[in-house]
Amino acid sequence: xxxxxxLTAALVAGTCIILGANGWLRVRRERRxxxxxxxxxxxxxxRSLEAAAAAxxxxxxxxxxxxxxxxxxSHSKTLGIRWIPRAQTSRLDTEAAFLRGLPAGEPxxxxxxxxxxxxxWKTYVPLDADGVxxxxxxxxxxxxxxxxxxxxxxxxxxxMTLSLAVVSALLxxxxxxxxxxxxxxxxxxxARRIGRGDFSGxxxxxxxxxxxxxxxxINAMCDRLATTLDHLRHAxxxxxxxxxxxGVAHELGTPLNVVGARAKMVSAGETTLDESREYASIIVGAxxxxxxxxxxxxxxxxxxxxxxxxxxxxxxxxxxxxxxRPLAKQARVDLVLAPGSGDATADVDGGQIQQVITNLVMNxxxxxxxxxxxxxxxxxERLEPPAELHKPEGEHLRLRVKDTGQGIAPEHLPHIxxxxxxxxxxxxxxxxxxxxxxxxxxxxxxxxxxDSKVGQGATFSVxxxxxxxx
Ligand code: ADP
Numbered sequence: 001x002x003x004x005x006x007l008t009a010a011l012v013a014g015t016c017i018i019l020g021a022n023g024w025l026r027v028r029r030e031r032r033x034x035x036x037x038x039x040x041x042x043x044x045x046x047r048s049l050e051a052a053a054a055a056x057x058x059x060x061x062x063x064x065x066x067x068x069x070x071x072x073x074s075h076s077k078t079l080g081i082r083w084i085p086r087a088q089t090s091r092l093d094t095e096a097a098f099l100r101g102l103p104a105g106e107p108x109x110x111x112x113x114x115x116x117x118x119x120x121w122k123t124y125v126p127l128d129a130d131g132v133x134x135x136x137x138x139x140x141x142x143x144x145x146x147x148x149x150x151x152x153x154x155x156x157x158x159x160m161t162l163s164l165a166v167v168s169a170l171l172x173x174x175x176x177x178x179x180x181x182x183x184x185x186x187x188x189x190x191a192r193r194i195g196r197g198d199f200s201g202x203x204x205x206x207x208x209x210x211x212x213x214x215x216x217x218i219n220a221m222c223d224r225l226a227t228t229l230d231h232l233r234h235a236x237x238x239x240x241x242x243x244x245x246x247g248v249a250h251e252l253g254t255p256l257n258v259v260g261a262r263a264k265m266v267s268a269g270e271t272t273l274d275e276s277r278e279y280a281s282i283i284v285g286a287x288x289x290x291x292x293x294x295x296x297x298x299x300x301x302x303x304x305x306x307x308x309x310x311x312x313x314x315x316x317x318x319x320x321x322x323x324x325r326p327l328a329k330q331a332r333v334d335l336v337l338a339p340g341s342g343d344a345t346a347d348v349d350g351g352q353i354q355q356v357i358t359n360l361v362m363n364x365x366x367x368x369x370x371x372x373x374x375x376x377x378x379x380x381e382r383l384e385p386p387a388e389l390h391k392p393e394g395e396h397l398r399l400r401v402k403d404t405g406q407g408i409a410p411e412h413l414p415h416i417x418x419x420x421x422x423x424x425x426x427x428x429x430x431x432x433x434x435x436x437x438x439x440x441x442x443x444x445x446x447x448x449x450x451d452s453k454v455g456q457g458a459t460f461s462v463x464x465x466x467x468x469x470x
Contacts, residue, residue, distance in 0.1 A: 003184065004176040011172045012165045019164060023157030027150055034149065038121055039109045042139050045079065046107040046125035049137055054105075057129040065129075069137060080140040084124075086133055104128035107139075183211040190218060196389060197442030199226040229439055232419065233355070236432040240358055241301040247327030248297050255286035296323050300354065308444075310467070313344040313353065313397060317378055320357040327362065332371030335361065340379045346397050346464050352440045353399075353464075359433040360401040360460045366424065367405030367458065375402045380466055386447055395466035396446070400459060407454040416450070437462075 049072060057065035066083050073081035102108060109123040123139040183205045190203040199222040205212040262279040265271055271279060300323065321337045328335040357376065364374040377400045384393040408416060415421045417438045422431035441448045445465050452458035 002181075004173060004181045007176050007180075008169050008172040012169050015164050015168050016161050019157060019161040023153060023161075026157075027153045030149060030153065035121075038141060039123070042079075042109050042121070042123035042141070043107045046123050046137060046139050047105055049081070049139075050105045050107075050125045050127050053127055053137065054129055057127070057134070062129070062134065065127075078141065080138075080142075082138050083135060084138050085135040088135075102126045104133070179207065179209075180211070183207065183215070187211070187215060187218065190215075192390065194218075194222065194225075196445075197439050199223070199229075232432060233352070233436050233440070236359070236430065236436040237301060237355055239430045239432065240355070240362060241297060243362060244297060244300070244323060244327055244358070247324075247330050248293055250330055251293060251326035252290050255290050259283050259286050293323075300351075300358070302351075307351075308347050308349050310345050311348050311350045311353070313346055313348070313399065313464075314339045314378055316350055316353055317357060317376055317399065320354050320361070321376055323354075324358060324361050324365075328365050328374065331365050331368070333365045333368055334371075334373045335365075336373060336375045338375060338377035340377060342380065343467070344378055344380075344397055345467055346444075347467065348444055348464065349440075352443070356437045356440050356462060357399065357401070359437045360462070363433060363460075364401055364403035364405060364458070366428070367403055367407075372404040372457075374404075376400070377402070381463075383463075385463070389445075389447060391445075395468070396463045397466050399462040399464070401462075402457065402459040404457045407456055407458050408450070408452040409454060413450070413452065417448075 049069065053065045053069050056068045069081065069083045104126055105128075107123050107125040109121060121141050124136045125139070126136055127134050186203050186205065190201075193199075193201065202219040202222070203215045205215045262283050266276050266279050296319070317339060318337060321335055325335055361374055361376060368374075379398050379400075380395060381398050382393065382395050385391040385396075409423075412421075412423060417434050418431075419435040420431040421435075422429035438448055441462055441464070446463045449461045449463070450458060451461070
């Protein structure tokens with residue numbers, strides 16, 4: 001259940017409880033007043049009737065007194081009045097012995113049986129004449145007035161509770177949505193973007209409260225994270241350059257030898273003019289190749305901010321393979337490029353994707369100390385991204401780096417993308433390569449998957465949205 005319906009339900013329940021309790025207390029209080037009022041009325045009427053009947057009894061005899069009571073009874077609309085002779089006291093609702101002991105004219109009121117229509121209040125007034133208790137005048141009142149009051153109060157309470165519940169539910173819902181629901185939704189969208197590695201687009205809330213403060217803190221945290229990530233990527237790039245440099249230095253050895261030998265021959269004057277020209281053009285060719293290799297390395301090392309542009313991943317993979325080949329050759333690893341066919345253009349930051357390819361190929365090379373094969377391939381596949389990306393099925397470019405190395409131990413698999421996790425010796429690994437790779441791919445709206453069997457090798461697959469698939 002979401003927070004706003006929860007708050008609304010709590011408020012409505014609270015309102016109902018308070019109003020219900022208030023209604024119940026009111027009914028109880030008013031009922032007590034009713035009862036006290038009724039007893040008082042019964043006593044006044046009973047005493048007067050008893051005094052009058054006793055006087056008639058004395059002057060005109062019992063029949064006249066009973067007739068007088070019956071006459072009053074026939075005129076009374078709300079009160080039931082009847083004469084109960086002493087001989088019939090067993091018909092009384094109240095204990096006869098107790099009533100018999102009452103002083104003359106002293107009424108007693110009690111709640112009697114309801115006959116299925118609610119409580120009936122009965123008052124008995126003892127009538128004494130000729131020094132003997134002759135009987136009782138019974139006053140009874142049906143429960144209609146009190147019941148009506150209780151019913152009305154209950155209805156009033158129900159109506160009031162319902163209208164207040166509706167109003168408070170509406171208010172709670174609207175205010176809750178405005179003050180909590182919408183800001184929390186914006187904050188969770190931002191958190192989801194952070195989870196995907198996207199630190200851009202600060203979240204701004206209109207209100208000035210704790211949630212706005214939280215939003216400001218999250219924005220500041222994103223800025224710091226983006227800077228840290230940038231530093232990490234650069235650190236990883238420099239560490240990669242260090243490793244590549246040894247391969248490049250080795251690669252430069254052969255053309256440098258050629259240049260040196262040819263230049264020596266020309267400077268010794270042992271060559272004809274035509275030969276000198278030919279050697280000079282060989283030297284130019286060799287230096288051009290060396291310059292290109294060094295430029296590539298420097299370009300890779302350069303720190304630059306993320307710039308996405310439509311890029312041909314196929315030629316990017318070919319460039320990366322060229323830069324990596326010397327290192328692979330040195331480690332007796334065959335670097336095979338299977339570029340595939342069809343359009344492989346994607347909106348990416350070329351420098352960052354090259355860093356990804358370089359990291360994956362270098363890891364593959366390092367996983368094969370005895371040499372082996374690394375296959376770098378590119379193809380397209382239609383598939384559904386992992387659930388945490390919240391994206392629909394679509395066309396994706398898949399960059400795959402497959403090696404025939406030692407593979408990854410199952411206990412290491414859950415950790416390989418964590419920053420600073422490495423199984424390599426000090427100096428050989430920083431533990432940054434896969435963490436940086438993961439961040440870059442997430443930045444591009446893609447994901448990375450790994451499949452590995454110990455002793456048989458590992459395959460890293462990088463998925464990037466194809467053009468037209470946001
Ligand atoms: P580093 O290479 O500096 O150790 P990475 O983040 O690139 O840092 O890699 C983390 C760990 O993942 C490596 O130390 C290694 O244990 C494992 N790993 C990565 N790629 C492979 C691979 N192709 N084969 C075997 N293990 C690998």
